Amino acid sequence: MIPKQLLTSPSGFLDLSPAEAIAQSKFLDIVRRRFERAGFSPLETPLVEREAVLAAKGEGEISTQIYGLRLLNPDAEAVGDEKELAVRFDHTVPLARYLATHSRELPFPFRRYAIGPVLRGEKPNMSKGRYRQFTQADIDVIGDGALSPLHDAEMAAIISDIFTEFNIGSFTIRINNRKVLSALLAKAGIGEESVASAMRIIDRLEKVGRGKTAEDLEALGMPAEVARELVEALTAERSSADTLKYLEGHLGDEPGVTELRIVIEALKDFGVPDANYRIDLSIARGLEYYTGTVYETRLDAHPDLGSIASGGRYEDLASAYIDRPLPGVGISIGVTRLLLRLIGAGLVLADTSAVAPVLVTTAERAYLSTYLRLATELRQAGVPCEVYLEDKALDKQLHFADRKGYRYALIAQMEQIVGGRWILRDLRSGEQRELAASDLAAELSNESR
Amino acid sequence: MIPKQLLTSPSGFLDLSPAEAIAQSKFLDIVRRRFERAGFSPLETPLVEREAVLAAKGEGEISTQIYGLRLLNPDAEAVGDEKELAVRFDHTVPLARYLATHSRELPFPFRRYAIGPVLRGEKPNMSKGRYRQFTQADIDVIGDGALSPLHDAEMAAIISDIFTEFNIGSFTIRINNRKVLSALLAKAGIGEESVASAMRIIDRLEKVGRGKTAEDLEALGMPAEVARELVEALTAERSSADTLKYLEGHLGDEPGVTELRIVIEALKDFGVPDANYRIDLSIARGLEYYTGTVYETRLDAHPDLGSIASGGRYEDLASAYIDRPLPGVGISIGVTRLLLRLIGAGLVLADTSAVAPVLVTTAERAYLSTYLRLATELRQAGVPCEVYLEDKALDKQLHFADRKGYRYALIAQMEQIVGGRWILRDLRSGEQRELAASDLAAELSNESR
Numbered sequence: 050m051i052p053k054q055l056l057t058s059p060s061g062f063l064d065l066s067p068a069e070a071i072a073q074s075k076f077l078d079i080v081r082r083r084f085e086r087a088g089f090s091p092l093e094t095p096l097v098e099r100e101a102v103l104a105a106k107g108e109g110e111i112s113t114q115i116y117g118l119r120l121l122n123p124d125a126e127a128v129g130d131e132k133e134l135a136v137r138f139d140h141t142v143p144l145a146r147y148l149a150t151h152s153r154e155l156p157f158p159f160r161r162y163a164i165g166p167v168l169r170g171e172k173p174n175m176s177k178g179r180y181r182q183f184t185q186a187d188i189d190v191i192g193d194g195a196l197s198p199l200h201d202a203e204m205a206a207i208i209s210d211i212f213t214e215f216n217i218g219s220f221t222i223r224i225n226n227r228k229v230l231s232a233l234l235a236k237a238g239i240g241e242e243s244v245a246s247a248m249r250i251i252d253r254l255e256k257v258g259r260g261k262t263a264e265d266l267e268a269l270g271m272p273a274e275v276a277r278e279l280v281e282a283l284t285a286e287r288s289s290a291d292t293l294k295y296l297e298g299h300l301g302d303e304p305g306v307t308e309l310r311i312v313i314e315a316l317k318d319f320g321v322p323d324a325n326y327r328i329d330l331s332i333a334r335g336l337e338y339y340t341g342t343v344y345e346t347r348l349d350a351h352p353d354l355g356s357i358a359s360g361g362r363y364e365d366l367a368s369a370y371i372d373r374p375l376p377g378v379g380i381s382i383g384v385t386r387l388l389l390r391l392i393g394a395g396l397v398l399a400d401t402s403a404v405a406p407v408l409v410t411t412a413e414r415a416y417l418s419t420y421l422r423l424a425t426e427l428r429q430a431g432v433p434c435e436v437y438l439e440d441k442a443l444d445k446q447l448h449f450a451d452r453k454g455y456r457y458a459l460i461a462q463m464e465q466i467v468g469g470r471w472i473l474r475d476l477r478s479g480e481q482r483e484l485a486a487s488d489l490a491a492e493l494s495n496e497s498r
Numbered sequence: 499m500i501p502k503q504l505l506t507s508p509s510g511f512l513d514l515s516p517a518e519a520i521a522q523s524k525f526l527d528i529v530r531r532r533f534e535r536a537g538f539s540p541l542e543t544p545l546v547e548r549e550a551v552l553a554a555k556g557e558g559e560i561s562t563q564i565y566g567l568r569l570l571n572p573d574a575e576a577v578g579d580e581k582e583l584a585v586r587f588d589h590t591v592p593l594a595r596y597l598a599t600h601s602r603e604l605p606f607p608f609r610r611y612a613i614g615p616v617l618r619g620e621k622p623n624m625s626k627g628r629y630r631q632f633t634q635a636d637i638d639v640i641g642d643g644a645l646s647p648l649h650d651a652e653m654a655a656i657i658s659d660i661f662t663e664f665n666i667g668s669f670t671i672r673i674n675n676r677k678v679l680s681a682l683l684a685k686a687g688i689g690e691e692s693v694a695s696a697m698r699i700i701d702r703l704e705k706v707g708r709g710k711t712a713e714d715l716e717a718l719g720m721p722a723e724v725a726r727e728l729v730e731a732l733t734a735e736r737s738s739a740d741t742l743k744y745l746e747g748h749l750g751d752e753p754g755v756t757e758l759r760i761v762i763e764a765l766k767d768f769g770v771p772d773a774n775y776r777i778d779l780s781i782a783r784g785l786e787y788y789t790g791t792v793y794e795t796r797l798d799a800h801p802d803l804g805s806i807a808s809g810g811r812y813e814d815l816a817s818a819y820i821d822r823p824l825p826g827v828g829i830s831i832g833v834t835r836l837l838l839r840l841i842g843a844g845l846v847l848a849d850t851s852a853v854a855p856v857l858v859t860t861a862e863r864a865y866l867s868t869y870l871r872l873a874t875e876l877r878q879a880g881v882p883c884e885v886y887l888e889d890k891a892l893d894k895q896l897h898f899a900d901r902k903g904y905r906y907a908l909i910a911q912m913e914q915i916v917g918g919r920w921i922l923r924d925l926r927s928g929e930q931r932e933l934a935a936s937d938l939a940a941e942l943s944n945e946s947r
Contacts, residue, residue, distance in 0.1 A: 051819055055548050056599045059579055062544035064596055067610060070540035087879045088854040088884025091519035095511035095631050096545070096615060099504050100570060113574040118565045120619045121549060121584060125562040128621055128630070135570060147513055150505045156851075156901040158888060161516060166545060170569045172577055181577070182544050192888070199866070199887040207779055210877075318870035320878065402605075405537040416649070421767035427767065428535045428659075435537025438648040438837055439607060439641070452605040 061173025061181030063385070067402035068454070073184075073388050076215060076397075077164060080186045080382065083211045084162040087203065089188050092161040094143035096168075100135040105369040106142040114138060114169040117230035136168045140187040141366070141379065148191060149370035157193035158200065162186070178386035189379030191366055196376045198308040201342040201362055202315035204380045208346055209321045211382075217396045219349045220357070221483075223329035224312060227361070228305025229296060230333060236300070237279045238346045243269050245337055251283065252333040259284060283331040289313050292328040308341055340364040344380060354390050358382045369426050401454030405433035407493055408450040409459045412443040416466050423459070423471070423486060434459075451476055457493070511624025511832065516851035517903070522633075522837050525846075526613060527663060529635045529831065530922035532660045534609040536652065538637050541610040543592035545617075549584040554818040555585030555591040563587060563618040585617045589636040590815070590828065597640060598819035606642035607649065609765055611635070613833075627835035638828030640815055645825045647757040650791040650811055653829045657807045658770045660831075666845045668798045669806070672778035672892050673761060675791050676810070677754025678745060679782060685749070686728045692718050693785055700732065701782040708733060732780040741777040757790055789813040793829060802837050807831045850903030854882035856942055857899040858908045861892040865915050872908070872935060874918070879939035883908075900925055908938070 058064050059479040065073060103115055118134040137143055140163040148159065164186045173181055188207065190200045205222050212220045230251065231244055239247050250265040257265075259280045266276040287295065293313065296306045309328065316326060334343040341362035350355055360380035367375050391397040409427070424436035435455075437446045443460065450458045460472040460481075471489055474481035484492060507513050514522060552564055567583040586592055589612035597608065613635045622630055637656065639649045654671050661669050679700065680693055688696050699714040706714075708729045715725040736744065742762065745755045758777065767774060783792040790811035797803055809829035816824050840846040858876070860869040872886035883906075886895045892909065899907045904908035909921040909930075920938055933941060 050821070051554050053552055053599075055550055056595055056819055058544050058595075059546060059548055059583055060577065062546045064544065065540075065542035066600075067539035067541050073542070074540055085853045086880075086882040088852070088857075088882060090516035090851055090853040091514075091523055092516050093514035093519040093522070095513065097508055097511045097631060099508055100503050103499050104570075113569075113571045115570045116567045116583075117570040119568050119587070120562075121553075121564045121566040122562045125619060128509065128619070132620070132665070134508055136567070146505055146507075151515075151716075156898050160884065168567075170574060170577070170580070175615075182546060195888070197887045197889065203885075203887070206874075210537040244602050315866075318867045318874065320871075320874040344809055370500055372499070379695075389881070403537070404534045404539040408537070417764075418767045419624060421648075421764060422769075424766065425655075425769040431535075433535040433537060435609065436652075438652070439644070439648045440646065451607050455518055 054355065059181075061171070061179075063180060063182070063389075066399070067404075068399040069389075071393065071404055072392060072397050072399040073384065076388060077184075077186065077384065079214050080211055080384075081162070081164060083207055084186075084188055085201070086209050086210075089160045089162040089207075092144065092147065092163060093165075093304065094137070094140075094147055094163070096136055096166070097134050098137055098143060098146065099130075099133045100145050101133065102370075103135050106145060111138055111169070114171055116168050116170050125249065138169050139164070139167050139187070140185055140381070144187075144189060144191075144496070145367040145375075148375060149367045152193070152367075152371065152373060152375070157191065158196060159191045160188070162188045178383075178390055180385055183383060183385035185440055186382040186384050187379060189366075189377050191375050191377040193375070194374055196378065198311045198342065198362075199315050201308070201378050202312045202319060204360065204378055205312070205316060205326060205344060206319035206321050208380055208382075209325045212346070212357070213325070217348065217391060218351070220325065220346055221349060222326040222344055222346045222358075223332050224309070224326060224342065224344055225328065225330055225332035226305040226309045226312075226358075228341055229300070229303065229309060230305075230330065232300050232303045232305060233282065233330070237266075237271055237275050239269065239271065244400055248333045248337075249335060251331055252332045252335050254280070254283065254333075259436070284328075287328075289323075289328045292330065298335065305341065313340060334359065334361055338363050342378060348396075351394060351396070354387070354394070358388050400420060401456075403435070403453045403455045405435055406455070407432070407434045407457040407459055408446070408453075408455045409434050409436040409444060410446040410450070411437050411460075412446075412460060412462045413466060414440055416461075419461065419466055423461075423489070426486070426494065427490055430494070432490050432493045434493075447474075459489070499718055505932065508630075510620070510628075512629060512631070512838075515848070516853075518838075518841065520850065520853055521841060521848040522833065526633075526635065526833065528663050529833075530611070530613060532656055532663065533635075533637055535831040536587065536637075536656050536657075538609045538611040538705070541580050541593065541612060542614075543586070543589075543596055543612070545585055545615070546583050547586055547592060547595065548579075548582045551595050551819075552584050552587065552591055555594060560587055560618070563620055565617050565619055587618050588616050589614070589634055589830070590638070591662040593638060593640075594819060594824075597824060598816045601642070601816075601820065601822060601824070606640065607645060608640045609637070611637045623713075627832075628815045632832060635831040635833050636828060638815075638826050640824050640826040643823055645744055645827065647760045647811075648764050650757070650827050651761040651768060652792060653766060653809065653827055654761070654775060655768035655770050655791070657829055657831075658774045661666050661795070661806070662774070666797065666840060667800070669774065669795055670798060671775040671793055671795045671807075672781050673758070673775060673791065673793055674777065674779055674781035675754040675758045675761075676788055677783070677790055678749070678752065678758060679754075679779065681749050681752045681754060682728065682731065682779070686715075686720055686724050687818065688718065688720065697786075698784060700780055701784050703732065703780045705731070733745060734779075736777075738772075738775070738777045741779065754790065761791060783808065783810055787812050791827060797845075800845070802841060803836070803843070806836050811864055812861035839858070850905075852884070852902045852904045854884055855904070856881070856883045856906040856908055857895070857900070857902075857904045858885040859892060859895040859910075860886050861895075861909060861911045862915060863889055865910075868910065868915055872910075872938070876939055876942065879943070881939050881942045885941075896923075896925075906942070
């Protein structure tokens, strides 16, 4: 037999218990419904890609985190390509590869969502929410040569809809535009060769504070006073309208400012409440990949959770694969990290491993048919239920219902069976009442779970 | 740039196009809803397990098909366990491992479903539906020491509900019991040492025919006349009731016969129409793993598709991991193979890559707000829609709608905008009519997609 300590899942590869998996499933149902409501279709690429495909797009740190796939049995008949197989580390690279081969037959703009696991060979850190396998939920729109900034607004609107429905407290989508940031940096005297470094400095602003950020910018050659003013401007508390006014005054008709205005105006048409977003000029996003709009999303009461949905606009998705410019914009939700942190913070409950509201108990073994038929009727009426099928005493069955987290139990002993009635017991309050079989489905449909 | 021929997904690792992914998603929604309606909760184990865990349970051929996971970059900082990681080849082994470590805290019977990808290093064969990655949808119930055969009936009822709702034509769940088959073999003179071989011969009966099966049984030492009679008995066309009568006459109160009777009787209570199942004594299932009830499911009009849902009862799920007997029963649907074959056979349509019913076109660029607001209203009313955001002529937008497979397009030119009305065009029939904005949501909710 295998030693006990080997029977856990490997570190960074999580088991989601039924209660956690139910909570995740509720969240992903919202995500998927909102993606689809906005006309995003699923695209399902495999977990496995050719190593060359992943390596061509995996920039920086990621390139050291790619898992290859190898048949374990050295005598196994190989397919021939076993040395080329590797596991995806995100949903964007497979999208780029798919579009590179299918761009001719697809209608553009191409809108797709992808929800599923990705793998990264990082050192796991449970408290930081860093896992080796995690679920990402992505939406992207890809244009053929060009793509209206209206899409950038719609992305933010979808994120707003998702977190409004998920109901975990107020949140703010912070929106910026990297062209705007570049123009501000240029105006502050940063030459093109230092823009990337300056962006990385600004990306850490929230973490290290204003003073340190100004110092770091100085070290890049920016005069102290200019650096201080820039950091002031990036962190000024202004309404989105005032920020746009400031930018128009300061930068004139810089294209990034126009894009930002289009995005902010369209957000109103997409029905996003003002409180759910603001322009935040300090949002830079680390990756050089992004070229225009960038987003981060914070829970207002839980800034410690970090960004719960991030993304942005990129110039050319598939330049590593084809020479046809495919600009796009996308947002990604790191589902596993978000969900487990929300459960940890008590903002999401994972308090029941019962996916159905009710357990049909089977007190009188001689009348099994009665119980099975009731369960069948409830299911046919759309009420999920489990029927207890083992031959155990009623109190054991109720104990089971309680442990598993059922809200209700249905009970019929001889007296009820003879009378065609059922006892509906609320396992939280202990209250119970008798109902006719014909009323149960309606009653249980009305009850909240 | 990467050579073009490397930009396809690796052989046996499929891209599902949006149209295929939509079809799969519709099927999996049915599967999940039916699993949950019967009180099965999700359990989500990772894609990756320790090699020792998989190797302990991977019997026979499977053991040569296990993929290991290796960091590609030799200089990458390893977590330390990289040489132990392997990818799951089914959902049963992870379930066994999970139960081995959590059995003390879980309420039994433990019911769970798992829907997700598994990987096997086989030689892919598209025409046979053999892939290296495929989605499996599994349900299992695990008992603590014992488990009522009523669960075996419920499994079949769930499969019946799924394929009834999926509506791909009539089907038959063929049910047998390996104890019954063993008893019939024993009565025909097969010693215990040859039962497994005889089972494998019977497992091929449908493929090789009666004559060849009788010959193969003879080769095992069965007298010709006995072999012929046994094959006759296994393939006789009888109702389930008559088969039970035959078995009771022939085998007396053999435990397998009692189990089979309990299963068949409970199927009625679970509301399964008689036409959806029958006892088929020739169903053996190859794996020695199964010890009682076994199932296969065929589409009546498409026997060539093979079994679309199979499974059975096993004595002890986790004997490789803990010494606590955990008997169970489960059924698995090979989703990828089934779905692609149904699409290939025209039984399932994958004819639209639009997940929403309607495209909101944007004919008058100056009135963008009007279009965005209509799309927002429709979405808020629960009607999924895409709004066309690029600055293109209306005919190009309608061409896009058509190519993507939208059923409807909403059009407003100046005349309609001024009048607050919309043209709803049916893109299949070409018919169109004008509606007030306030009527659109109700109208589109009523339309079938």
